[in-house]
Amino acid sequence: MERAWHQVALDVLKANEVRLIPYVPDNVLKPLIAALHADPFFHAFTVAREEEAVGIVAGAWMAGTKGMVLMQTSGFATLANVLASLPCAFQIPVLLTISERGTMGEFNLGQAAVWRTMRPTLEALGMEHHVITRLDECEFIMDRTIRQAHLTQMPAALILSPLLTGGKAVTRQVVA
Amino acid sequence: MTAAHNAKRMYRFDLMQRLVARLEHEEAVIGGIGNTNFDLWSAGHRPQNFYMLGSMGLAVPIALGVALAQPRRKVFAVEGDGSLLMQLGCLATVATLAPQNLAILVLDNGMYQITGGQETPAARADFAAIARGCGLAGAAWAADEADFERLVGQCLTIDGPHFIAAKLDDQPPVTQTERDPPQIRDRFMRGMGAKQSKLPG
Numbered sequence: 527m528e529r530a531w532h533q534v535a536l537d538v539l540k541a542n543e544v545r546l547i548p549y550v551p552d553n554v555l556k557p558l559i560a561a562l563h564a565d566p567f568f569h570a571f572t573v574a575r576e577e578e579a580v581g582i583v584a585g586a587w588m589a590g591t592k593g594m595v596l597m598q599t600s601g602f603a604t605l606a607n608v609l610a611s612l613p614c615a616f617q618i619p620v621l622l623t624i625s626e627r628g629t630m631g632e633f634n635l636g637q638a639a640v641w642r643t644m645r646p647t648l649e650a651l652g653m654e655h656h657v658i659t660r661l662d663e664c665e666f667i668m669d670r671t672i673r674q675a676h677l678t679q680m681p682a683a684l685i686l687s688p689l690l691t692g693g694k695a696v697t698r699q700v701v702a
Numbered sequence: 703m704t705a706a707h708n709a710k711r712m713y714r715f716d717l718m719q720r721l722v723a724r725l726e727h728e729e730a731v732i733g734g735i736g737n738t739n740f741d742l743w744s745a746g747h748r749p750q751n752f753y754m755l756g757s758m759g760l761a762v763p764i765a766l767g768v769a770l771a772q773p774r775r776k777v778f779a780v781e782g783d784g785s786l787l788m789q790l791g792c793l794a795t796v797a798t799l800a801p802q803n804l805a806i807l808v809l810d811n812g813m814y815q816i817t818g819g820q821e822t823p824a825a826r827a828d829f830a831a832i833a834r835g836c837g838l839a840g841a842a843w844a845a846d847e848a849d850f851e852r853l854v855g856q857c858l859t860i861d862g863p864h865f866i867a868a869k870l871d872d873q874p875p876v877t878q879t880e881r882d883p884p885q886i887r888d889r890f891m892r893g894m895g896a897k898q899s900k901l902p903g
Binding site: 582608617 | 758759760771795883887891
């Protein structure tokens with residue numbers, strides 16, 4: 527049976543010895559987060575804010591442990607200052623995995639509005655970033671991006687498109 | 703236990719010298735942005751020091767990452783009060799993960815000294831009480847220099863996480879850290895034993 531995207535992600539993280547996973551949760555990331563918690567290889571835990579997670583992964587890398595931050599699009603939008611002045615300036619391979627909200631069926635205008643800032647911010651920072659849309663490309667893009675980040679000591683971001691994950695879509699306006 | 707208003711106002715450079723003098727086992731020290739890490743630098747560079755240049759508020763998270771990566775090494779985060787205010791949530795994270803080898807030292811001068819001495823919006827805040835409220839039960843103010851040394855000694859000998867707050871006077875930093883981020887990172891990684899290189903450090 528074909529592996530789901532979150533199983534591929536877990537396998538790639540393990541193969542690259544990426545153990546430390548601080549995150550701010552997202553519905554789309556739920557199966558990956560659950561799998562990370564279930565596997566003793568990983569140390570996954572929540573933080574109060576995405577900036578904290580960037581600091582934790584940066585510190586861990588400098589002390590010999592590899593990590594990755596999980597977040598959603600709106601969380602990424604809080605990060606420009608710390609990405610510029612910590613991983614970009616110090617050349618530390620902080621890895622970000624961003625569950626892409628705000629596009630392809632988004633129901634929340636706030637998410638849709640902040641989505642427009644993500645790629646321009648990554649481009650302005652000069653950060654390597656790749657969007658993963660297809661299951662058959664998931665392993666290659668994740669694995670090569672992680673490896674390159676570690677080998678070149680530069681941060682990188684992986685964007686999980688709704689085309690890959692299914693996203694978080696509702697078909698009509700919810701009034702509740 | 704010393705209350706915030708009873709804590710003696712001390713000289714940051716003196717406290718940094720006292721801290722560094724106690725470090726005999728290659729303990730890591732993460733110095734927060736600005737004057738905090740300037741005085742850590744002035745107290746004498748060690749390969750186990752990391753000097754933040756930007757990313758205001760991340761001294762504690764960076765130190766937490768180091769502490770999680772190397773549980774047998776003691777790790778100090780030295781952070782300013784204005785910086786900690788930007789990232790108070792990290793205290794709850796530290797209390798939840800409870801790394802035994804992490805100590806947080808907050809140097810509270812009540813102002814943004816590097817930008818002209820404007821007051822922080824924390825005139826009524828008590829950082830040790832905030833830390834205790836987040837779950838760092840032993841968080842304490844240093845009453846004076848001798849008490850500071852006693853508390854640092856506890857950090858070095860007793861399992862944490864620890865939290866020490868110290869009130870500062872308004873003396874400026876002695877000098878400034880050399881601003882070369884990749885070099886600072888490279889030296890720190892060697893100091894942590896996380897990188898070997900044939901190039902001179």
